[in-house]
Amino acid sequence: xxxxxxxxxxxxxxxxxxxxxxxxxxxxxxxxxxxxxxxxxxxxxxxxxxxxxxxxxxxxxxxxxxxxxxxxxxxxxxxxxxxxxxxxxxxxxxxxxxxxxxxxxxxxxxxxxxxxxxxxxxxxxxxxxxxxxxxxxxxxxxxx
Numbered sequence: 001x002x003x004x005x006x007x008x009x010x011x012x013x014x015x016x017x018x019x020x021x022x023x024x025x026x027x028x029x030x031x032x033x034x035x036x037x038x039x040x041x042x043x044x045x046x047x048x049x050x051x052x053x054x055x056x057x058x059x060x061x062x063x064x065x066x067x068x069x070x071x072x073x074x075x076x077x078x079x080x081x082x083x084x085x086x087x088x089x090x091x092x093x094x095x096x097x098x099x100x101x102x103x104x105x106x107x108x109x110x111x112x113x114x115x116x117x118x119x120x121x122x123x124x125x126x127x128x129x130x131x132x133x134x135x136x137x138x139x140x141x142x143x144x
Contacts, residue, residue, distance in 0.1 A: 004029065004066045004092075006052030006082045007073035011098065013038035015070060020045045027061035052082040055089065068094040076104055083113050 001024045005012050008030035016028045017040055026045030029052050030036065036047045050057030052073060063069065069086035071079035076099045083097035096114050099105040105117040 001025065001067040002027070002062055002065055003068045003070065004058065004061045004063050004086070005070045005072065006030075006058075007071065007079075008032075008035035008038060008047075009072065009074060010038065012070070012072045015072065016045055017043060025062075027066075029057060029061050053078065053085055055085065058085065058090065063090045063092065066090070066092045068092065069096070071095075071097045073098075076101055080104075080108055080113070087113070 003019050003024055003026050005016050005026065005028045008016070008028050012028060012030070013035075016026050020026045020043055027048055028036070028039070028045060029048045029050055031049065031051050033049050039045075039047070046061065048057060048061045050060070052058070052071065063086060066086075069083070069090075069092040071082040071086070073079050073082070079097045079099060083095050086092040087095045094114075096116060097108065099108060099115050099117055100119050102117050102120050105115045105120065109115050
């Protein structure tokens with residue numbers, strides 16, 4: 001599977017690393033070349049410097065043959081725009097967009113974008129910790 005990821009922050013770098021370790025073809029895009037320092041030395045994917053809503057940049061990342069696309073930049077508006085470009089311009093089969101604002105998440109999910117909202121997920125996990133009788137461990141995904 002070829003995956004294009006836009007945003008090489010903590011989530012993007014972790015996602016790219018997990019997918020590459022799983023044997024997938026990965027291209028990760030970020031406007032800041034220093035962001036790629038978050039990737040491990042053994043990262044086998046492609047790094048592309050540029051803006052994640054620029055069609056030429058996305059083409060350099062191989063979006064035209066991508067099976068999946070993730071927009072995980074720090075700004076909701078840019079993630080939404082990048083996800084819409086991937087879905088509607090390049091017809092990527094699986095597009096996921098991170099949106100921090102729960103109200104926006106609901107709106108864009110209603111418009112057909114597959115969204116992940118860390119705000120909602122994190123709050124729910126904390127509630128689960130409060131009501132659970134057993135300790136909940138949620139970290140360590142890269143250690144395995």
